[in-house]
Amino acid sequence: MRRFTDTIVAPFTGPGPAAVTGYRISGPDAWLIGATLANNHPTEPEPMRAYVQTLTTGEIGVLIFYPEGKSYTGDQTVELFAHGSPASQQLLLRAAIENGARTAKPGEFTERAFLNGRLELTQAEAVAEMIAADSPEFFALARDSHQGRLRTQVSELREAWLDLLARVEASTDFSEEIGDFDYEAAAQKINEVKPILHHLIADADRSEIIRRGFRIAIVGRPNVGKSSLLNALIKRDRAIVTNIAGTTRDTLEESIEIRGRKAVLIDTAGLRETTDVVELLGIERTRLEIAGADLTILLFDLETGWTDDDQRFARQFRDALIVGNKIDLAKPNSEVALGISAAHGLGLEPLIDVIEQKMIAATPKTLVNERHSALLQTFAENVSDLENALTVLVPSDLLSTLLREGIHVLGQISGETASPNMIDEIFRRFCIGK
Ligand SMILES: Nc1nc2c(ncn2[C@@H]2O[C@H](COP(=O)(O)OP(=O)(O)OP(=O)(O)O)[C@@H](O)[C@H]2O)c(=O)[nH]1
Ligand SMILES: [Mg+2]
Incomplete structure (x- = not known):
């Protein structure tokens, strides 16, 4: 399954002058393009091996090849390391573009990683937080999010909603076999997962403190x-x-x-x-x-x-x-x-x-950003609507509608139901090269 047809390039280290600049070239022609920047490259590169090469700029550089499925983005990728002078940067980027690459937009590598299913949306967002982190504490929280801390909790909520939806639908379709929908058991299930939501909502304000300072x-x-x-x-x-x-x-x-x-x-x-x-x-x-x-x-x-x-x-x-x-x-x-x-x-x-x-x-357990916080609030409204609906024993079709709404909101946090606009907005706030 190849999603992207174009190959993108950008430096992924900070702007020079610096001792070294790293470039990432990612897409179907990554090796073809990357190899044109070096003078005596192998035609069949070994994955993840560092090739020390004389580059077309005359300087010594290092080339690493990552096959599809083994790179940051999930697509074929080449990383190139060269001297970090503004002149060398200009020459190498221009050569990569002349040979078929396009300049990557801010956050485009991580966006591709997300679209290729390498990362879920909250994990991709955590990449930007790890870059922005200006205290060890902030960094540790961002790293936890990157490893899936928020993802796990949101998916626990989602699982609960999916389970309830399955119960509602089963009781409608097979009421003779499995009996009527158990309103009390459903309320019980909601009570079990509600603390997850409340902790996350409380962590939203605390996360703000981590970013701006106490x-x-x-x-x-x-x-x-x-x-x-x-x-x-x-x-x-x-x-x-x-x-x-x-x-x-x-x-x-x-x-x-x-x-x-x-x-x-x-x-x-x-x-x-x-x-x-x-x-x-x-x-x-x-x-x-x-x-x-x-x-x-x-x-x-x-x-x-x-x-x-x-x-x-x-x-x-x-x-x-x-x-x-x-x-x-x-x-x-x-x-x-x-x-x-x-x-x-x-x-x-x-x-x-x-x-x-x-x-x-005042430290949060989970890093929650403004976007998550707004969606969690919407989900909290869904929870209370659902609870009210259960106390007055509303018919099951209305319950399914409410449950589907809740699942949709949670999917916007994790990315499953996020609109292309929402995704675009998130990744364009990243820095170039990430
Ligand atoms: N002996 C002693 N003097 C102190 C101590 N701390 C501050 N001072 C003195 O107290 C005076 C006032 O200190 P500041 O830090 O300017 O006090 P402030 O509360 O900022 O004052 P305002 O800005 O006018 O509200 C200065 O002369 C300081 O040197 C202390 O621990 N011991
Ligand atoms: Mg003073």
């Missing part, structure tokens, strides 16, 4: 040491620190990796009553940051102790993590669960331990 807003009264804490955590003097209350006027954010996880620290303007217009605008932004944060650290000053204002903020920002700063100046009997000194680097490890725990709690 947002930590540092808030508190002026002069408690918020900017000093940001600087201490990112280990450089990024924010201005002075002993003047009201130093930070605007919010300032910095990305940071906390034990393999991506976080964004946000320093904010100290909260207080003021008539200063600029400061008021800053305070307004602080409130917005708190609303959008995954964790708010409410910092207070151990030298002055816990004030009425601190108490008010603690009531307002209920989930905030309360941290006392300037422990070096703390009164001997002051009690605080988390005491630090941002200026002297004291107590930071225990604070990071707590932050890490909060980040772990």
Whole structure:
């Protein structure tokens, strides 16, 4: 079964200049075209063997042949490695095109892998996530999706729906032999698989945190040491620190990796009553940051102790993590669960331990993207429609319609029932060469 008649080419390593550039040529004429780029290639290449060759550009390169069924795309493929200069890239690509190849569109290799059945759609999408991953945690989740983590769960839901559909149809066609449709057993079956759906829906928001970074807003009264804490955590003097209350006027954010996880620290303007217009605008932004944060650290000053204002903020920002700063100046009997000194680097490890725990709690088990999330929501509506239908014992033809709708939605996630437009949109967001 040969699906594609044209052969496509693109570099699959980043843009040069680089030590080496790799090119992928894939399609029915991959070897014919790839071989024209080398001077003394074999006519019958051994699969997956590296041939060191003098290329037509005069440089030494390496050619590898993958037969149909054994390559990334599933089609016959050649990988060519050469020097990564812009000039060599230009010459080799031009030669490949003159010899019959066409430039691959973004994501076209992975799209072919999908259309050839090498990958299911969520696995193909995970390829782009693995490339985008900018933290070890993100990478591990994307890798799990690539290995089929979401695929398995969606197919479990789908199996359940197919099973129910089979039962409905059997009871309609052979009601005399197998009796009437068992509404209670069907409701039971739905209850068994519903937790899968609920976990996936909860993971959608958490997946967003993995992509954008876990947002930590540092808030508190002026002069408690918020900017000093940001600087201490990112280990450089990024924010201005002075002993003047009201130093930070605007919010300032910095990305940071906390034990393999991506976080964004946000320093904010100290909260207080003021008539200063600029400061008021800053305070307004602080409130917005708190609303959008995954964790708010409410910092207070151990030298002055816990004030009425601190108490008010603690009531307002209920989930905030309360941290006392300037422990070096703390009164001997002051009690605080988390005491630090941002200026002297004291107590930071225990604070990071707590932050890490909060980040772990917000980590998804399965990476779910916006597209999956929207379809999962639609499927959740199907589930509740079905449940209602079962309680009022609707006739079986209506049940089949609902079940078929649900199966169709799940198929859009896995790709079986995804429209060509949907597929096109997904793959055009990939980078060239993938
Ligand atoms: N002794 C001591 N001083 C500290 C500590 N942390 C910060 N400071 C000092 O406290 C003052 C205020 O620090 P900042 O980090 O600017 O405080 P802030 O909360 O960002 O202040 P605003 O931006 O005005 O809201 C500075 O003089 C810091 O050097 C600490 O752990 N110990
Ligand atoms: Mg500040």
